[in-house]
Amino acid sequence: MDHTAPILTSATDWHWSPxxxxxxxxxxxxxxxxxxxSALLKLAxxxxxxxxxxxxxxxxxxTAGKLKVGDHVLCKGDHLFIDAHVPHAVEALQASVYLTLSxxxxxxxxxxxxxxx
Numbered sequence: 001m002d003h004t005a006p007i008l009t010s011a012t013d014w015h016w017s018p019x020x021x022x023x024x025x026x027x028x029x030x031x032x033x034x035x036x037x038s039a040l041l042k043l044a045x046x047x048x049x050x051x052x053x054x055x056x057x058x059x060x061x062x063t064a065g066k067l068k069v070g071d072h073v074l075c076k077g078d079h080l081f082i083d084a085h086v087p088h089a090v091e092a093l094q095a096s097v098y099l100t101l102s103x104x105x106x107x108x109x110x111x112x113x114x115x116x117x
Contacts (some may be wrong), residue, residue, distance in 0.1 A: 002094075005050050005090055006023075007030070007077050009020075009029050009030070010100065011110060012117065013065075014027045014040075015027060015116070019049070020035055021047065021048065021049055022046035023043060023045075023046065023047030023092070024041060024042070024043050024044075024047045024049060025041070026040065026041045026042070026044045026091065027039060027040050029099075031033045034102075035056075035103075035104040035105040035106075036103045036104045036105060037101075037104040038054060038069065038099060038100070038101050038104060039082050039099075039100050039102070040063075040097060040098070040099055040100075041097070041098055041100060042096070042097050043065070043067070043090070043092035043095070043096045043097075043098075044092060044095055045095045045096075046091075046092060047091075047092045047103065048088055048089065048090065048092075049089060049091075050088055050109060050110075050111055051052075051080065051088070051089045051109070051110045051111065052087070052088070052089070052107050052108060052109050052110055053084075053085050053086060053088070053107075053108050054082070054084060054085075054086045054102060054103075054104070054106060054108070054111065055064070055084060055085070055104050055105075055106050056084050056094075056102060056103030056104030056106075056108055057082065057083055057084055057103040057109070058060070058081075058082045058100060058101065058102050058103070059080070059081050059082070059100065059101040060079065060080040060082070060099070060100055061078075061079045061098060061099040061100075061101075062074045062076050062077065062078050062096065062097075062098045063076065063081075063097045063098060063099060064096055064097040065088055065092060065093075065094040065095050065096025065097060065098075065102055066092075066093040066094040066096060067090060067091065067092055067093060067098060068090070068091040068093055069089075070082075070086075070088040073093070074098075084103070084104075084105040087110055111116050
């Protein structure tokens with residue numbers, strides 16, 4: 001059995017990057033060798049991620065604030081599982097931070113077939 005040491009990612013080492021959408025930044029915490037991984041997204045109040053879908057499953061865990069994801073309103077501590085190819089948009093009802101766990105890489109924007117990896 002192969003064992004590896006735990007990998008610590010300290011908040012002091014994070015390098016937040018802007019997304020293509022105003023008021024939305026992200027930081028990868030871990031990229032999986034086969035695709036996907038874990039990331040934090042930070043959204044200013046009113047920031048929106050447009051209607052999109054992922055080729056694999058996505059999990060959302062809200063660590064701060066209040067979000068609308070699809071038809072669901074999520075508050076701090078809430079978790080949402082989104083199956084592959086389920087269209088959803090995100091809106092920050094308050095300044096928010098959430099952890100996203102993605103099964104695979106890729107986002108398909110549904111307003112024009114653009115793909116962001």
